[in-house]
Amino acid sequence: MAKPKRTVEELYAAARGGERRALGRLLTIVERGGLDADALSELAHRDAGNAHIVGITGSPGAGKSTLVGRLVEDLVKAGKQPSVLAVDPSSPLTGGAILGDRIRMEDGDANAFIRSMATRGHSGGLALAVPLAVRLFDACGYDPVIIETVGVGQVEVDVVGAADTAVVVMTPGMGDAVQANKAGLLEVADVFVVNKADRPGANDVRRDLDLMLDLSHMTGQQDESGYRPPIVMASAINGDGNEEVWSMVEAHRQHLRDTGEEQARRRHRIRTEVRSRLAQALSEVAEQLMDEGGADQLRRAEVAEISPNHATNELLNQLLKEDL
């Protein structure tokens, strides 16, 4: 006999009680979005707020998956209950690999929870799904919650920059430091890892980073407390430096607490989430209007009877309470 489908409330209670399958189902709900995800958001926000949220990013091939895998192993050995949200960005180049690694990683450990999340072509859904998934892990007792992304573009800056601690992984010979600087990752990074540090050029990467950090300190870009992101040389695959990476992550958390910055980051994160939700909701309302109520304005714009600008203003007047 088929079991009746459980409600979001039931799944949430089960996931909080440690049932992995329930948590997996909830994460699928998170990924899909919609009313069930909203209901889950209402439930989880009361129970979350304890986990250390760690963002890890870097170019494809920088060895993030290996590093994260090793960190997870070490954390489990140390009695922690880590979770990983591997965000599969829209980049078509990195689709498959991230998932494969994830599955291998999870097989090993019942105390870790690893989940890959795809963006399905646009980043709007991601902006809503990632904070909710993190909150869910947090509410279910997972700590730390590691968010892993691939790449050094705006999406990664947004996702990783919203964490408590942002780790940026680089490798020799890829021009990573320069690229990360241009993408704005330098400003959000709290810990740098130069992975594959046994390869030629590792010290060049370190020197480039050091120089850029010097410059950003001089121009006042870095945080006022005088925190300077450490640069850890590592070879994740050999296990070299992994412990130091984590101890720097912990040290950064301590710094956040000592300076009161931890609460500020949380507030910023909530604000960013509300902004994303608002943008997403407004864009849905706008699409609906274009499909239905705004058909006449659109038609007139299409035949150049009115300008696109004019059509937009009329649509806005239909939507918004006050005139702009």
Add this chain to the structure above:
Amino acid sequence: MAKPKRTVEELYAAARGGERRALGRLLTIVERGGLDADALSELAHRDAGNAHIVGITGSPGAGKSTLVGRLVEDLVKAGKQPSVLAVDPSSPLTGGAILGDRIRMEDGDANAFIRSMATRGHSGGLALAVPLAVRLFDACGYDPVIIETVGVGQVEVDVVGAADTAVVVMTPGMGDAVQANKAGLLEVADVFVVNKADRPGANDVRRDLDLMLDLSHMTGQQDESGYRPPIVMASAINGDGNEEVWSMVEAHRQHLRDTGEEQARRRHRIRTEVRSRLAQALSEVAEQLMDEGGADQLRRAEVAEISPNHATNELLNQLLKEDL
């Protein structure tokens, strides 16, 4: 004595009369956005609608700038008055190069107008500025209006896909065909150019493309009229194939006219522009609300008194005419 600052109307009239400096000033207004740009949009939409809008994209290093430069030379020789809008996407890797080429190109020809447009970090502004810049060129008598972008990501698909004719430039040995397919460029491309066709692997690129086109025809992705994007082998720097590229672009335009697709593309373009404008305006309204009227909801969400979801719904109720 300083001349009085000209109004948008005066600049527009001067630009339509052939004054290049006035057009340059208007393009700066377009780039900045705001009320002057809106006023310009009202003026230009009445006079536009004649130019053939051609999008050209491809990976960095594919030789697009060279190709576009040669096409512009040929078009001027043929008595045309082409313009180029070189869109500098947010990718940090390709920032500088595109501008340098542009300037060299423009020096040569008084009958061509070349303008580089930067996104300044986010693509929202671009989505408004590109259609307006194109409309302005069109209204000033430039034809064709060529939009050049760098990259094979979503921004490029959006920009180039909104043209009448989309040209995708590839080169041997970069895995371009596979990447373009994944990014969705295959569906929007009307003409493929395999540039640097004298290099090893050029025929492989052609074969890959042919295969993918076969598959997409089989699965019905391509347009119902049976149009199949031609693949032109070229070496832009030697001048080989450039003429064929343009004759394929012209042939595609003829196809659009024969099938009535030209009007459909224009309508789609207007619709996309209204959608972008609406999204941009709504996001500005939302930011304003978050800074001012929504401060209380945000504060409550920040201390987890209400969920981000709840805060968002309250903000939406403040903004929108009807309850959701």
